[in-house]
Amino acid sequence: MVTQRGKRQIEIIEAALKVFGENGFFQGTMEEVAKEAGIGKATIYEYFSSKKELFQEMLVYFVEDYITGAHDATEKENTVRSKLIALTEYNIAFVKSKADTLQRMTSRSEHVSEDFKCKIFNIKQTVCSIALKIVEKGIETGELRSDLDKNIAALIIIGALNSVSTEYIFNEEIASNTINTSTFVDILLSGLS
Amino acid sequence: MVTQRGKRQIEIIEAALKVFGENGFFQGTMEEVAKEAGIGKATIYEYFSSKKELFQEMLVYFVEDYITGAHDATEKENTVRSKLIALTEYNIAFVKSKADTLQRMTSRSEHVSEDFKCKIFNIKQTVCSIALKIVEKGIETGELRSDLDKNIAALIIIGALNSVSTEYIFNEEIASNTINTSTFVDILLSGLS
Amino acid sequence: MVTQRGKRQIEIIEAALKVFGENGFFQGTMEEVAKEAGIGKATIYEYFSSKKELFQEMLVYFVEDYITGAHDATEKENTVRSKLIALTEYNIAFVKSKADTLQRMTSRSEHVSEDFKCKIFNIKQTVCSIALKIVEKGIETGELRSDLDKNIAALIIIGALNSVSTEYIFNEEIASNTINTSTFVDILLSGLS
Amino acid sequence: MVTQRGKRQIEIIEAALKVFGENGFFQGTMEEVAKEAGIGKATIYEYFSSKKELFQEMLVYFVEDYITGAHDATEKENTVRSKLIALTEYNIAFVKSKADTLQRMTSRSEHVSEDFKCKIFNIKQTVCSIALKIVEKGIETGELRSDLDKNIAALIIIGALNSVSTEYIFNEEIASNTINTSTFVDILLSGLS
DNA sequence: TATGAATGAGTCTTCATTCAT
DNA sequence: GATGAATGAAGACTCATTCAT
Structure with missing residues (x-):
């Protein structure tokens, strides 16, 4: 009731x-x-x-x-x-x-001017470009499959990265040895299935 | 100089x-x-x-x-x-x-009591558990490989998901058709390489 | 009824x-x-x-x-x-x-910290000490009788003083000439009987 | 400085x-x-x-x-x-x-209407009249000297009384036996000198 | 008669920003 | 160039009082 x-x-x-x-x-x-x-x-x-x-x-x-x-x-x-x-x-x-709700609630957008958003956008692009570059290089060298959607791949990398990094910090028991890092990267490379 | x-x-x-x-x-x-x-x-x-x-x-x-x-x-x-x-x-x-810096800057930890953090933690676990359940079920049914680290897999899914979702919203030109969704999921499943 | x-x-x-x-x-x-x-x-x-x-x-x-x-x-x-x-x-x-009731109702104890009460207590002692000194000096010089309880005498002086002073202010018709002041002091010195 | x-x-x-x-x-x-x-x-x-x-x-x-x-x-x-x-x-x-300062600071006069002040004044008079009556009776019976200013005498009694009573409460070490009460009354009656 | 729910008016306190020195 | 002092504007929170039930 x-x-x-x-x-x-x-x-x-x-x-x-x-x-x-x-x-x-x-x-x-x-x-x-x-x-x-x-x-x-x-x-x-x-x-x-x-x-x-x-x-x-x-x-x-x-x-x-x-x-x-x-x-x-x-x-x-x-x-x-x-x-x-x-x-x-x-x-x-x-x-x-x-x-709208998320954007404002998550970010500190209230105190960020339009001018600044532009600046930040560029930065974000730069961050993204690191992953993007790796992907592009990988496709070029044949390490990654050629039919990969580069942007989505980069986004997946970044998102997964952040998610795992954050967890590493706040959930210390998950361990912090390189084995996990490899495991993580291997899953990304070989996929879940 | x-x-x-x-x-x-x-x-x-x-x-x-x-x-x-x-x-x-x-x-x-x-x-x-x-x-x-x-x-x-x-x-x-x-x-x-x-x-x-x-x-x-x-x-x-x-x-x-x-x-x-x-x-x-x-x-x-x-x-x-x-x-x-x-x-x-x-x-x-x-x-x-x-x-520390990140935690404070990102989160709203200032105005969040200890009691509440606990509540939120449970919620986060619940969110995670959705991905975790999918992974576990997948391993069970053989859809996913059995040597998968379940926790890391779940984290990757969640992180990638958020990253992509957010991008969909703020970068509309990336398109929002189901093809991309499949593409995204397929990359996750088959891996980047 | x-x-x-x-x-x-x-x-x-x-x-x-x-x-x-x-x-x-x-x-x-x-x-x-x-x-x-x-x-x-x-x-x-x-x-x-x-x-x-x-x-x-x-x-x-x-x-x-x-x-x-x-x-x-x-x-x-x-x-x-x-x-x-x-x-x-x-x-x-x-x-x-x-x-308790009196103390709270009379005083401003609400908005007075412990630290401050201490300060005020010292001041009160100081006020009291003025009357006390007069009494002690009087006993010494023989002006006051030697069997006097000094503390009680001081309290009487202060209480009577305040009572009369307040009355002087709020009941102006009682007059405000020095004769009354002498009268007051004389009663204190010689007693009521 | x-x-x-x-x-x-x-x-x-x-x-x-x-x-x-x-x-x-x-x-x-x-x-x-x-x-x-x-x-x-x-x-x-x-x-x-x-x-x-x-x-x-x-x-x-x-x-x-x-x-x-x-x-x-x-x-x-x-x-x-x-x-x-x-x-x-x-x-x-x-x-x-x-x-003015004292009146307001001491009393709760802010939240007391004129009408009520009148009522309170009468009460005060009544309280005073208790002491006053004792004094008058005393003069009548010859216990008190006849040249006493009745009003001032009553004020002294009331003031001294309050002063001592309050001290009794908040300074317990001064003792609370009847001897002190007699002492107090005797000083009032016989005077300080 | 009794009252829970609603509220506007009022007050302390904070802080980014200015300015005279 | 550097700054202590000053402050207006703003916001969280309280509470006596009202009113529909």
Whole structure:
């Protein structure tokens, strides 16, 4: 059963999702959230003890939303390939629908001027180009297959890299010996199947 | 030649790196940066027109540092495999050395209580478990090779996924048809080589 | 006859006495009073039109309690001496039983740190020491009788002084010529009898 | 030497003295203090870390002012009698000059309506009348001397009483046996000399 | 009669930025 | 060139009071 209280909480969280999504935690104000929710400022405090708590509950709500969807999307598929495709598509759709929210919430874009975004874009391209160059060279020397989509390959490398690096740091027990590094690279090279 | 002015700028940026790294953009104050740099608050404004500009220049400095190193590390290797290993190791080393800075700068750790971190950790595990389940099922059914390191495989999937999804959104020209999705998944499955 | 309404009013006043006694007027909230009384917040407004009125009625209730007791205690004694002793003892007992309430209600203890209380205590000692020094010097020179309890004498001087000074200010008709000052001091020196 | 900083601090304290004197701690706002001092609101925080600290420093300043004056006034007199008269006069003068400040700071007059003040005044009279009645009865029966100023006598009793009672409570080591009560009453009756 | 829910008005406090020296 | 001092603008949070039920 959905309580009256629970319903109002959801309303506030959804307003927060919009406001913090557009403005980030520090730029989004409680006043804006209240206005967005169509309620008084103090009312929020009847449901969330502080801005921090509201933000956290909002994140949980947001992430749980993602998980449920991702789970459902993959569950009904049978092969690994179709599962991965489903997951990829779901992910893209989700990211697309929440593009603004994510962009602002993840990045520090609020305090980054247009001029600067350009600069950063170039940098990102440069980072990417390192992977891209490796891929191109590899195709050239025959180490990599010639039908490879270079851009996607580069993206996979970078994404996988970051994902693994981060995990290495925050989950130290996964170990940090070179064997894992080779394992990682080998999977990338030979594929999962 | 390094000008006097340039030298001072670097000092400030390095102080900013420390302060914003520890506290994030909004929590880090100009006063702290000044104190860290051992200069007066107003002096910063002689070198950077605003907090925003300082932060941006700091990011550029930070990222360029990464790029230079990444470039050097891969350049001297010959095969794709050794290049990728070098890049992976460099990346891990870099992330490790800047772990604190990155963690604070990237995440919203300031306004996230310990209690909440735990909650989020569980969620992250859940997200990961979706990929993990797919991998496990795949090994079981023989679709994936049995010698696969499940955790690393899951991490690769998630990282690659995010990287590609994000790119899809922000670089629309890369197209958004299912062909690419299949391409992406196929590369993951069959590997780069 | 005690009406139902009157009974409820008393309950609220007693709750207010506790809450405002512990927290002072501004720190004590209507919400706390309501909780203490075991009723809803809005209910208080059925009996008292505002926080101010509640506070005032509470004071009246408190003071009347004192007066009744003080009256009873002195009434049944016969000599001035025994009356004064009875009054003194009653006063001490009353103050003692309400020590906490009085202390908080009178002082600004809320916004006074422990560190500061110490400072203030020293000051109070200093004030006291002025009277004390006079007493000691007087005993030394023989102006005051040698069997005098110095501390009590000093306290009497200070209390009487404040009481009279305050009255001078707020009851101007009592006059403000030096004759009264002499009169006052003479009573202190020669006693009432 | 009076530093620039010290001078500004005094200015703020004096403004606070006026504002808090007129309005009490909770009613007086930092904005008012700033306006009174002719400075910006934030400037206060350059000198005092919080409203609380400002208030405390203000109290210290206020009390020290009193003490210095009281000390000076009594020091230059020779006999106990003249010392007491000097102290009394100083006290009256001080209270008179700070009447408003004291009245507001001590009492809770801000949240007490005119109507209520009347009520309280009557109560005070009643309290006083208890002492007054004892005095009158005493004069009648010959226990007290007939030339006694009844009002001043009553004030002395009440003031001394409160002073001693309070001390009993907060300075427990002074003991709480009846001997002291008698001692106290005897001093009142027989005088200090 | 009793009250939970809602809220606007009000206040402390922070901080990027300016400017006189 | 360097800076301490000053500050306006902004935002989180509180609470007495109201009102629909």
